[in-house]
Amino acid sequence: MSTLDAKPLFEQPIIDRLDALPDGLKGGVVAIGNFDGVHRGHQAVLLAAIQMADTLSTADRRTPVLAMTFEPHPRSYFQPSAHLFRLTPPDVKARIMTTLGVDAVIVLPFDGELASVSADDFVARFLVEQMQISGATVGWDFHFGHKRQGSPEFLTEAGHRFGFDVKVEPHFDDESGLPISSSRIRDALADGDLALANGLLGYHWYVEGPIVDGDKRGRTLNFPTANMKLGPDCRLKQGVYAVTFTVDGVTHMGAANYGRRPQFDNGAPVLETYVLDFSGDLYGKTVRVGFVSYLRPELKFDTLDGLLAQMSRDCEEARAILSSVDPGSALDRDLNSSVAPDVTE
Helix, strand or coil, rough: HHHCCCCCCCCCHHHHCHHCCHHHHHEEEEEEEECCCHHHHHHHHHHHHHHHHHHHCCCCCCCEEEEEEEECCCCHHHHHHHHCCCCHHHHHHHHHHHHHCCCCEEEEEEHHHHHHCCCHHHHHHHHHHHHCCCCCEEEECCCHHHHHHHHHHHHHHHHHHHCEEEEEECCEEEECCCCHHHHHHHHHCCCCHHHHHHHHHCCEEEEEEEEEEECHHHCCCCCCCEEECCCCCCCCCCCCEECCCCCCCCEEEEEEEEECCCCCCCCCCCEEEEEEECCCCCCEEEEEEEEEEEEEEECCCCCCCHHHHHHHHHHHHHHHHHHHHHCHHHHHHHHHHHCCCCCCC
16 A cells, blocks of 8 residues: 555545646645655745735635645655655645645655656646646745756746746755754754754654554553554654653653663564553554653663663653643644544544
8 A cells, every 4th residue: 555545644635636636726826845844944835835825815715725745755766775764754744734724735646757747847737737826836945847857947937937926935044044954854853852853843743653552561560651663764863752642632741762672672663652640542542742852862771670760760851841841832732732533433
């Protein structure tokens, strides 16, 4: 089953065929890009599309706002051996975008056929003929079409020819004057630098997925955990984190370990979250784990008692951090307010 065939964790307006685009979404403004992470730079492109749509709306019709992205990530298509660490799979990406105000997300399957489409044909066939766009926004470094022939300048000129507006968002830097990029965020997560990663994103980086069966060892240790399997390309630094844990629309505090459990089996990496002040059955639930702070590396202790003592300290440190930090950005709050449905529903 392809990624596009998978049922989203949240009901999202994801469209993967332009010939299936509803008439009500034609004539809109489209933000185009890969948008992995939907970081602050990407958000500027999306906000520009929302603002352009507002100016083009009339009393009779609100101009729809769309985002166009590609799956798999073009870098994964051209360099499959690179094993790109994806910050946001399609369903999570769409969730963030629609929370920001986008009406629908078009996810074009990136394959050999799409890679061979010229920049001219991309504009004429997709944007003009099928989408009938009234405007487009892109980042300053976005390229498209066969051999990346299409540039922001090319798109601007095409807009003049075909009669749609184009807004190119300039280089977006962080407070230190360095560019905000998905690559910097991937590197920060690999280093356990949550302050940097979350600052560049504009929200707490998070993962979503169903709770799966584990070895239930945590129950015997009086630390029952909710277990999730992350993707094989995940480069998140292994160790212990202070996290938020959202289930059924309610956000709890938690301490999570991502790693191989060297004290026991040193197996495949698993995310294990101990949810503070919570009791209940989580198996089969779809949850969201937001990463707030890196606490320590994963360790092997001389005794089981040593491990348990450290786990108690981890929980108290996580509680102290999560109780004292800001609950997050407005985007964090909006994302956490949604209800995650049971995967069995």
